[in-house]
Amino acid sequence: MPTFQYEAMDSTGLEVKDTIEAPSEAEAQTMIREKGFYVTKIREQERKRKAQAAKKRAADRKKTFTIGGVGGKQLTMFTRQLSTLQDAGLPILRSLRILEGQNKQGALRNALMDVIEDIESGSTLSEAMAKQPKAFDNLYVNMVKAGEAGGALEVILQRLAEFKEKSQSLKRKIIGAMIYPAAVITVAGGIVAFIMVYIIPKFKDIFEGFDLDLPVMTQTLITASDWVSAYWYLLPIVPIAFWLLIKIVKKNKTGAFVSDWMSLRIPLLGKILHMGVVARVTRTLGTLIASGVPILEGLIISRDTSGNAVFVRAFDNIYTAIREGETIAVPLKEAKIVDDLVVNMVDVGEETGALDDMLYKVADVYDEEVEVRVEALVSLLEPIMVVVLGLIVGFIVIALFLPLVQLLNDLS
Numbered sequence: 519m520p521t522f523q524y525e526a527m528d529s530t531g532l533e534v535k536d537t538i539e540a541p542s543e544a545e546a547q548t549m550i551r552e553k554g555f556y557v558t559k560i561r562e563q564e565r566k567r568k569a570q571a572a573k574k575r576a577a578d579r580k581k582t583f584t585i586g587g588v589g590g591k592q593l594t595m596f597t598r599q600l601s602t603l604q605d606a607g608l609p610i611l612r613s614l615r616i617l618e619g620q621n622k623q624g625a626l627r628n629a630l631m632d633v634i635e636d637i638e639s640g641s642t643l644s645e646a647m648a649k650q651p652k653a654f655d656n657l658y659v660n661m662v663k664a665g666e667a668g669g670a671l672e673v674i675l676q677r678l679a680e681f682k683e684k685s686q687s688l689k690r691k692i693i694g695a696m697i698y699p700a701a702v703i704t705v706a707g708g709i710v711a712f713i714m715v716y717i718i719p720k721f722k723d724i725f726e727g728f729d730l731d732l733p734v735m736t737q738t739l740i741t742a743s744d745w746v747s748a749y750w751y752l753l754p755i756v757p758i759a760f761w762l763l764i765k766i767v768k769k770n771k772t773g774a775f776v777s778d779w780m781s782l783r784i785p786l787l788g789k790i791l792h793m794g795v796v797a798r799v800t801r802t803l804g805t806l807i808a809s810g811v812p813i814l815e816g817l818i819i820s821r822d823t824s825g826n827a828v829f830v831r832a833f834d835n836i837y838t839a840i841r842e843g844e845t846i847a848v849p850l851k852e853a854k855i856v857d858d859l860v861v862n863m864v865d866v867g868e869e870t871g872a873l874d875d876m877l878y879k880v881a882d883v884y885d886e887e888v889e890v891r892v893e894a895l896v897s898l899l900e901p902i903m904v905v906v907l908g909l910i911v912g913f914i915v916i917a918l919f920l921p922l923v924q925l926l927n928d929l930s
Contacts, residue, residue, distance in 0.1 A: 520562050522546040526555035533558075587652035588626045590689070594682040596626060597658075601675035610671070611637055629653035642666055656819050657802060664810040674809050681805045685798070688885050695892050699899045706907050711746065711753070713914060718743035721918050730921050739917040774827040782828060786898075790891050791826075796856055797884035799824045799833075804877030814840060829855055846873075 522543060526534045534555055540546035547557050596617060603613035611634065618630040629650040636646035644663035647654040654662075658678065665674030722740050725732060732740070746753075767773035782788045799820045806816035814837060821833035832853035839849035847865035850856065860880050867876030 522560055522562055524550060524557055524560040526550055526557045528555055588624075588629065590682070590686055592624075592626055593653065593658075594679070594686050596621070597675060597682055598679040601672060601679045604672035604675055610643055626653055643671070655823075657806070657823060660811050660815065660819055661806065661809045664806075667810065677805055677809060681801060684801070684885070688794075688797075688888065691889055692892050695896045699896060699903065702903055706903070710910060711750070714743045714746040715750065718914075718918070719747065725921050728925055730925060733917070733920045733924075735913070735917040736921050739914060768827070771827070775831060778827040782826070786891075786895055790888055790895065793884045793888045793891070795824050795826050795829055796860065797881045797888060799829060800860070800877045800884070801881035804874045804881065807877070808874035813846075 520541070521537055521539050523537050524535070524546070526536075528534055538546050538549060540549055543560060543562070546560060550557050550560075599617055599620075600613055603616065604610065608616075614630055614634050614637070618627055618634065621627040621630065629652065632650060633643070633646040636649060637643060642663075644659050644666055647662060648659045661674050661678050662671070665671035718739060722743070725736070725740075764777060767777055782792050784791070802823045803816050803820040806819060807813065811819070817833055817837050817840070821830050821837075824830060824833070832850075832855045835853060836846060836849040840846060845865070845868050847861055847868060850864060851858075851861045863876045863880055864873065867873035
């Protein structure tokens with residue numbers, strides 16, 4: 519029942535201040551008048567309203583069940599917003615609360631709730647983020663840690679935001695370039711499957727009705743149609759099984775190395791994959807060095823972001839060589855994972871003390887080269903798809919019409 523705080527006057531004119539419990543304000547006034555008081559002021563106690571507001575805020579802060587981690591696009595936007603708030607001079611805890619309120623229910627908001635709670639308990643931002651691996655990876659945590667140590671968190675967050683924005687931009691361009699070929703191949707595959715399952719069996723019945731000796735092309739087409747009709751479920755299972763097989767093979771170190779080594783030597787596509795990995799590791803290492811992360815720690819983080827076992831093994835060798843007193847350029851050249859241009863730029867960067875700038879330039883060059891090669895590959899795919907589809911359709915038409923021509927000749 520609500521509690522009301524009131525001020526009143528008794529029959530002698532003295533002021534009375536007290537509280538009373540009542541279902542409503544009107545009933546509270548009636549009860550006070552029955553005591554012989556004249557009400558001058560009455561209001562519901564603030565404590566109740568504050569408790570209700572706190573309960574509502576707690577309900578709003580309730581975590582939701584989520585599957586998977588935080589998307590790259592969402593994390594990039596969060597990093598840019600956090601960088602802007604820090605640049606404006608807001609305390610980190612207030613900045614995080616603002617961004618938590620702006621985000622919809624999901625993995626990022628759940629992570630921010632835990633980060634805020636850990637910071638309120640005395641943890642640093644990097645320590646709190648390290649406990650949320652689904653939202654913040656090693657690169658993110660170590661850069662924030664370096665920013666806290668150097669007292670330049672807003673600068674580090676700005677670099678991190680730029681790093682993630684460039685990565686997302688390249689990813690969007692590659693995905694955008696591949697949408698058209700993927701759509702054409704999907705539609706064409708669906709049309710061919712429809713012809714094989716529904717159209718060709720009708721022609722097969724016609725040919726069997728006339729008891730024709732079918733040409734080799736027609737027999738081959740009918741055999742293929744029978745197989746597709748009987749085992750259509752294998753069409754999606756085969757690529758999925760192949761993908762799972764690769765995943766299982768990559769669980770083993772040797773299998774992962776062989777698989778990644780072969781992927782880097784696929785005609786046309788292998789070079790794009792190689793340049794993409796080089797751009798990613800050089801930009802990551804450059805960002806870490808510029809942020810004050812030690813070179814050895816930066817190499818480990820860059821190695822983990824490469825996503826390629828060939829580069830992982832090469833970076834392990836580079837790490838060992840640097841610990842023994844070597845520069846980066848010498849073991850990098852021996853690893854043979856990059857061309858001489860990259861090695862020379864790294865060498866110059868070490869000599870001039872501007873290694874981070876040189877690594878940025880390498881990343882920019884390779885990002886641009888990847889974009890150009892992807893566009894060229896898509897341009898090349900278009901005529902190839904037209905020719906392949908033309909051959910498939912032509913084969914089907916010729917295979918179906920040869921028996922018809924033979925039947926017309928027999929009838930004439």
